[in-house]
Amino acid sequence: MVLIQTLVPILGGAVVAANGGIDETGSFVHGVEPLRQELYVGDSNDNWSCLSNPSVVLNVSQINDGVCDCPDGSDEPGTGACGTKAPLFYCRNEEFIPKYISQSKVNDGVCDCCDCSDELLSPAEPFYRGSGCSELQEAFEKIKKTELKKHEEGSRELRSLYKRFHLKDGSGNVDRMLLAEEIEKISGQLMDSELTLSSLKTKHVEQLKTENPLLYQFKQLDADYIASEIASSFERVVEVSRAYESLVKILDALSDNYLRSLNDRVVNDNVKKYDFMRSQSLRKISCDSKVEEQQRDQLVEYFQRELPQMFCEGKIDKPSKYIIGKITFVESMVFGKVDYVPVVISKIQQLSGLMSEVAENYNVNYQDSGVKEAVESYKHWLLQYQALGDGALLPEEFVEKFARLKEFVLASAGEILASSSGEQVDSTFQGVLQHIKFLARKAAAYFRPNLASEIAALESTMEQLKRQLDTKREQYRTLEDEQQGGGIRELQRLKQLIGALSQQHVLTNAIDNYVYQISLGGPIYQIENSPTGNQVKIGDLKDLRLQSEDSQPAFFSYLKSTYPDEGDLFPALVSETASDQEEYLFGNLHEASNGLVLEYSGGDRCWNGPQRSAQLKVRCAKDFQITKVYEMTKCNYGIEMTGPIGCNLL
Structure with missing residues (x-):
């Protein structure tokens, strides 16, 4: 057996300031673990919402100010002012093991964290400190060494006894412990990467504020969320279209192939109803699941790549009319397609009613192959699409965020530099100003570190680590x-x-x-x-x-x-x-x-x-x-x- 000591990686050291427990870079909130730090980042106006009560909006300066403003206590993670309502206090304990303590122990005069960070924002000096982190680490290492030695000597003796009495040694699962070590190592790398990513994103945001205000404002609008919701909604659109196409195919085959001369009244009546619908109302239905799949991919590409790249570079090889026209067209496509889903579903329900009546009441004595094949296909259709539901409504949050994004794009179209287009940007004073702004951003970008590339590379590395971690964990299980x-x-x-x-x-x-x-x-x-x-x-x-x-x-x-x-x-x-x-x-x-x-x-x-x-x-x-x-x-x-x-x- 391989024994491992699982320690949370010691996470690097922003110095905590007395003004609200936020360090001088504004990137570390006292009492909050590294992976939750990003929850305490304010918006461009330094506004911040209580974690469980987002309707309560504060200024970031009110975090850890000793006054409990949030109903859930989330604004005071490091002062104890909100009592048990606040989240547990995170002891960083550099040189030893990070841990959590209850808020009742914060600022009570006793150092419950070995780095005494739970008393850092107290107005008074603690009256009891105890051993420091390095002393505790030294004591723990001695105990660990002693206990591991006992295990090593005892295990060796047990194997010797097994051998003496010719009993098979039961030590065949060392691989599990080796896997545990690998999982711990990858988890540590992932945690370090998450911290680095959080720091890079914070720096990138600060950089964008001054060097590319347009991109900074764009990033506040959550285009990734919009793209994700569109992808999800269009999956629903595609599913409904496939259901409609499959059902129409079944009814077309029935209409074309069954023998009318058998005079099956149920089949004849429902096929006549279908033929009438096909010549009238179904002609107005527009469904093409393959086209809609392509539209979904194009829309996601627009929000995740085209718009970010346009605001990142500050230019596009199309005129401003194109920018305005495309966001308007996208809006029409998204809401039009989603709003159209209930119309298609209503037709599916009508067509399904026809096929259900045929499947339940057709004359089985006639043994018509066209009818039998249609009924069998319909049974499979029901299994595949029985949970089709009623519609594909977009969340209210999406509607609001899309409206804000559209408004921003329309307002910014005039600031995007059009190159290689019909607009002669250098022939007007406004065009000259645009070009100067663009060149200034390019010059600044030339001398600054490419944080966006670093972030993208790190995110790619983290995805690989997550896949490795999932694989190792599955092997471990x-x-x-x-x-x-x-x-x-x-x-x-x-x-x-x-x-x-x-x-x-x-x-x-x-x-x-x-x-x-x-x-x-x-x-x-x-x-x-x-x-x-x-x-x-x-x-x-x-x-x-x-x-x-x-x-x-x-x-x-x-x-x-x-x-x-x-x-x-x-x-x-x-x-x-x-x-x-x-x-x-x-x-x-x-x-x-x-x-x-x-x-x-x-x-x-x-x-x-x-x-x-x-x-x-x-x-x-x-x-x-x-x-x-x-x-x-x-x-x-x-x-x-x-x-x-x-x-x-x-």
Whole structure:
């Protein structure tokens, strides 16, 4: 087994200022994790909306100002002013492990983060600081080194015992741990890339404000959202058109191929109705799913490439009339197509009604091949398009954003430089001004770093990392499923090993006023620690299992009792969550032990009580040793011991 220590990557260091917890670059909001920083970016007017209540609009200067303005408390992530309404406070803890604490611990005079960042915006000095991050890291490294050494020595001894008794070694799933290391590495790279991307986008926005105001304003209009909604809506348009085309094809075939001479009244009547519709109302229906697919791609291309490129370069090889005409045409196409969908669906419903009547009531005795083929095709059509629904309405948000984008494009058309077009931009004063502005932007762009290219390259890299991560995670899940069977096999090997050791390993240890004697695979005795001590039998081994539940809390308790001098470390290894559950920050270190539990019962009866019994838990180590005995309930004992049989090889 490969043990790994999962640490959130230490994320690089903007210095927090006292004015609202935002650093001097305006890019870091105190108490907020790096991946959520972009949620606290204001608009071009420095306005910012409460995260769960966007109707409440504040100025960015009101973030972390000590006054709770948002109903959801999201404006005070770093001050504690909103209490439990606010999101958990993020401790950056440079040089150690980042974690979360509740807002009740922020600015309370106690440094709950090892970097004391939870007290940074407090008007008073904290009265308790505790150990610093570097000290905690040093203490944790010592503990980790000790625990990993125990696992290494214990695992080596367990393999030796398997070999001695000719039992197959159960260590065949090392690949799973190697995959876990790769997943951790890729996740770290992805997190670093996300931080870099966020920083680059922030710099790019600031750069655009001064060097290309048109592009900056365009980027505030969310053209990507508009393109995404159009793509989704046109998928719906295409689906409806395909349904209509398929159903018309079925009815055309029925009309052309069935034998009218058979005088099937149901078929004759419905074919006549269809022929009438085909000659009248259906002639006005315009559906072509292939053309609509092309239109969808062209529209997405317009919003994702043509418009951004036009505003990025500040020029286009078409006159301003083209710019105005195209956005108007696009609007007409988008809303016209989507509004037309209910009309097509109403015709589909009428045609489907005709075919349903034929399918349900045609005379099966006639065995007309044209009718049978049409009915069979219609059954398949129903399976494919049974969830067609009523329409494809565009969201209100889309309507509003499209209107703002159109208004901006129309207003900006005069500022876009037309080159190689019918407009003689250099023959008028306005044209000269346009050209000067264009050249100024080009000159500025020549000397500045190409952040747009860096962002595009980084986004491409992140897509590759995400694909790699998905692949690795799928491989990990597959191996994990296989390991469920491996755990059963490992338990069977342990049973055989304990049986083989039962006569050779008798453990004895004096604890409190008793001597405990454990024969592996046999009974447990409790003997009074005196010359004439009375001996009682606690029980015989009845069962054993590998217990994984509560392994993290149990391991945490073990660490605290084993390393009592490191008191400051243990609170730092617990992170709070929104669900009030504690998250432990020692990676998979607890998996060094396999969770082996041996159940004993049938012991001597207690005076005025039940028969004695015990639950023995084994922790990984090289040597067998009884470490702790306590009474869980009357005459039911909890026993802790170490030994190689407690080591995890999976």
